[in-house]
Amino acid sequence: MHGRIRTWGPGALVLLPTVLLLGYFVYGLIAWSFNTSLTDRHTARKGPAHYVGFENYVNLFGEDRFLNSLKNLGVLTVAFIVGTLIFGLLWALLLEKGVTGEGVFRSIFLFPMAISMIASGVVWGWLLNPSQGDDARGLNRLFAILHLNFLENPWWTAGSRWTTMAAIALPAVWQMSGYIMALFLAGFRGIPPELREAARVDGASEFKLYRYVLFPQLSPIALSALIILGHISLKLFDLIYAITGPNQFRTEVPSIYMWNTLLRSDQAKAAAIAIVLLACVAVLVIPYLSWTARQEAKQ
Amino acid sequence: MRGLSKTLAVLSAAGLLAVSACGNSDDGGGGGDSAASKDVTVFTWWADGGEKAGLDGMVSVFNTDCKDFKFVNSAVAGGAGSNAKQVLANDLQAGKPPSTFQAHAGAELKDYINAGQVDDVSQLYKDYGLDKAFPQNLIDNLTVDGKIYSIPANIHRANVVWANPAVLKKASIDGAKAPASVDAWIADMDKLKAAGVKAPLAISKGFAQEMLVEAVLLADLGADKFSGLWDGKTDWAGADVTAALEKYKKLLTYTNADREAIDWPDALQYVNKGQAGYTLMGDWVAAQQLADKVPDSAYTYWPAPGTSGTFQFLADSFTLPTNGADPDGAKCWLKTVGSAEGQKAFNTKKGSIPARSDAQPADYPKYQQGAMADWKSNKIVPSCAHGAACTLGQNNDILSALSQFSGSPDVAKLQTALGNAMKTS
Incomplete structure (x- = not known):
């Protein structure tokens, strides 16, 4: 008995602070939020709240504003993931082919990641100015100077949900593409050169080399990238807040709606939005985690 | 091996201590110190520009009128209180209100009133003679169910x-x-x-x-x-x-x-x-x-x-939070806020007009002189955008x-x- 404690005791002690902190500040507070979301705590008033079951959730899904924010989020996530994967892969491919000054380009592509979302959001807010024609400013002005007037557009201030949220995704794509590039570049570098040589000796064309030899080996990285981007997109708040302000119906996503709801002290509703958001992230992350666990178990 | 596990045990214990120490210091701070001295913590979103200058003017009057108390600035920057309101909501929720806080006068106070976070100050209106100094029209706009919960420092016109x-x-x-x-x-x-x-x-x-x-x-x-x-x-x-x-x-x-x-x-x-x-x-x-x-x-x-002949108003006002640390100090601040000198010191710098109808127009710039005349003669209606009506x-x-x-x-x-x-x- 004493011996057994000797084996797992120190490890448990080292883990204990982490377990306690995570248990309280993450899982404990998730439970707390979920509990709040089942009550009628709709004001800052103290005192006991009553349990109302899933009423807050039912109300949320019957509400135009919330459904609008969910649809916005869906479109944003698709636009953001597709855009970032395309640009990340493209840059990685260009660098992987070997260019002079690779380090410089790598830094340039990675730098946007170092900027906080709120700062880049403020600047992109100016760049995405919707004025056109003679008054054009920001990117529209740039298009006018380059004689690309047909590209001028109202960005997120008019048009369909797709164009609106794609305009919002643009800064996020700009910011995260470098990171995805780094992921893919590391993936390419991790493939043993022997494989390429073997493929070339077998007479594979450059296209076939990538299609059948290199890309299949990148699929675990692509999956990780997908998960990382997906959860970033679901939690996106600061960038949208900085570009459009707090009460913009056109670009509102659940995280911003949650903030608005909390500002008016409707704690139960805000907690319900938070739990829905958490569920969205869980849908994405849990299958990934179980898949990774199975892969590791196989090895 | 034994030595290592001992070290680890000590380390993790130290980690736990550090964590609990954090918790303790958090509990001990805030309320405690301000009760000990005569600090009056004034929560505003006036952090720079003309607003800050106005606040400074008000503070100088407060320092002469309320010598027993010390002004503690607790301003959170951000237009129209966008950040400040969030911070304030947290403090109030945690049961640690400042001595007094800024809020738009009128309906916006309802959130605080309903939550039982601010006290009725009708008595202070009588004590300080504010019920006569402010236009009746304004007092009607500030009254909720027969009670008044704040003292306006200034008036702005929206229309x-x-x-x-x-x-x-x-x-x-x-x-x-x-x-x-x-x-x-x-x-x-x-x-x-x-x-x-x-x-x-x-x-x-x-x-x-x-x-x-x-x-x-x-x-x-x-x-x-x-x-x-x-x-x-x-x-x-x-x-x-x-x-x-x-x-x-x-x-x-x-x-x-x-x-x-x-x-x-x-x-x-x-x-x-x-x-x-x-x-x-x-x-x-x-x-x-x-x-x-x-x-x-x-x-x-x-x-x-x-809309001529109608003055659509909005006002910044100060409250008396329920269970505040030092109500006497807060009341002295409120007295300064409502006083003729306090309103003059504040408004000439902020670019608004005083809520009192006995102010001297000659002390103010050109625009404000006209606005003060309208404030006396016009019909007063509230603004929703700035919290007077919503x-x-x-x-x-x-x-x-x-x-x-x-x-x-x-x-x-x-x-x-x-x-x-x-x-x-």
Whole structure:
């Protein structure tokens, strides 16, 4: 008995602070939020709240504003993931082919990641100015100077949900593409050169080399990238807040709606939005985690 | 091995201690110290510019009037209290209120009143003679169920249009004279468009659009029916509201395309630079123009068309939080806030007018002198955009509906949304 404690005791002690902190500040507070979301705590008033079951959730899904924010989020996530994967892969491919000054380009592509979302959001807010024609400013002005007037557009201030949220995704794509590039570049570098040589000796064309030899080996990285981007997109708040302000119906996503709801002290509703958001992230992350666990178990 | 596990045990124990120490210090701070000394923690969102100067002026009066107490500035920066309100909500929720905090006077206080976070200060009105110093009209607007929960430090006017006479001249319009009605205003804008001014009315995002809707509603419905919109006496579904919202929709067609992307100082610059003829904004514009050294001759101002004789007010006020650390100190601050000297020291610097009707106009700049005369003679109605008529929640819903309207104008939808917003709390 004493011996057994000797084996797992120190490890448990080292883990204990982490377990306690995570248990309280993450899982404990998730439970707390979920509990709040089942009550009628709709004001800052103290005192006991009553349990109302899933009423807050039912109300949320019957509400135009919330459904609008969910649809916005869906479109944003698709636009953001597709855009970032395309640009990340493209840059990685260009660098992987070997260019002079690779380090410089790598830094340039990675730098946007170092900027906080709120700062880049403020600047992109100016760049995405919707004025056109003679008054054009920001990117529209740039298009006018380059004689690309047909590209001028109202960005997120008019048009369909797709164009609106794609305009919002643009800064996020700009910011995260470098990171995805780094992921893919590391993936390419991790493939043993022997494989390429073997493929070339077998007479594979450059296209076939990538299609059948290199890309299949990148699929675990692509999956990780997908998960990382997906959860970033679901939690996106600061960038949208900085570009459009707090009460913009056109670009509102659940995280911003949650903030608005909390500002008016409707704690139960805000907690319900938070739990829905958490569920969205869980849908994405849990299958990934179980898949990774199975892969590791196989090895 | 034994030595290592010992070290680890010590390390993890130290880690736990550090964590619990954090917790302790958190509990011990805040409330404790302020009760010990005579500190008066004043929570505001006046962190810079004319607002900060006004606060400093008020503090200097406080320091002479309330020698027993020490002013502690607890300002959180951010326009119209956007960040401050969140911080304040946390402090109040945690049961650690500041000695006194800034809040828009009127309905916005309802959130705090309903949550039992502020005390009735009607008695202080009697003690300090404020019930006679403030216009009865204002006191009526501040009273909730027979009680008053805050003392206003200043008054701003919301229904003001700022015009560039040089631009209006292009269409032979006299910039000194206000159009008699919203329709006349729209006719003038047609003339401006014909004269080559593409977007005669400069407007910015969010609350600026809310202020324009309010001005149109006020003009069309008149002061009494307009006030009724906010206290439930006027039906939001009425045909007169529909007609007014149609006019608002029309007005939006004369505005700048980037209205969702700019703030009110940008819209003001469009007017100053001659790109636009008008902008509607509260009278803090006067202080901004003074600060930017725009000459008096370069701009004119009048009450929004169809609203002359009505003063749409908003006010910053101070409260007495329930279970505050030092109520005596807070009361002394409130006394300074309501006093003639305190209001003068504050308002001459902030660019607003005093709530008291016994102030000397000669002490104030040109715009404020006119506003003070109107404050005495006009009918007073509240502003929703600035919390006098609406709670934070109602405001939030209205802003959301207006941003939706700005992108895809649908009057029926907007009318329903506005009515629904005022049904919530």
